Amino acid sequence: MEVLIRDTPLEGAEVAAKVVRKKILEKPHPTLGLATGGTPLKMYQELIRMHNEEGLSFQHCTTFNLDEYVGLPPDNGQSYHYYMKNNLFDHIDLPSDKYHLPDGNADNLRQSCKDYERKIKDVGGIDLQVLGIGANGHIGFNEPTGSFASRTWIKILSEQTIRDNSKYFGPTEKVPYHVVTMGIATIMEAKHCLLIANGAKKADAVRKMIEGAVSASCPASILQMHPRVTVVLDEEAAYLLSAKDHYKWVEANKLDWQKY
């Protein structure tokens, strides 16, 4: 894993956006996997800035989001459809038929999960998958002890994730218990994964992901088996890593073409 540690979440967001930009410029028709939640917000703001001020174009991109709640209509303020439009898609030149999110309202949820997998395959797979990490080590909404072989499917959130996500919902709103999420096997097929984590609350999950045993108890630890992962951390999320100095030394000695 490539581990990039920055003093602040903002500096992390800037380098993460550069990773995305590099991928967009590298490929004529890049496919991006996208995440929601609090973590990637600053990176999306930086990508919007790059679009407005530097002419970064998303016109030839296709995107697939990791997950969506079951039962929230796309215009519900808590749905990930709404989040993506509000925080990214409405501010860039990505054509509206080029972005995809799992359909949490499909009449036939199981079929729509299969269709989602097929659509990803039809475009040749995901070139860069953006990920956050749950305090319990989940990626997408693949909670601890779920199968590493899982594919896009309907999952039930853990009680911890429901508590963690309740901060994004109003006091009278209920966090849905059910989600549709890309599976671990879907994520592992992305050619490059970019995982961002900030804050001390994520430090234990980050340590297990990078330096712990590969175990379904920490789903993100499977990324140790992926050939190309870039992890962007702020100092707080990195504070439990025992090889922190090594990761910084490796980054300081990168060859020019390896830098972002």
Ligand code: F6R
């Ligand atoms: C969101 C997702 C989740 C989040 C994770 C962290 O699409 O797949 O895995 O990345 O729950 O959420 P935040 O960033 O809100 O701490």
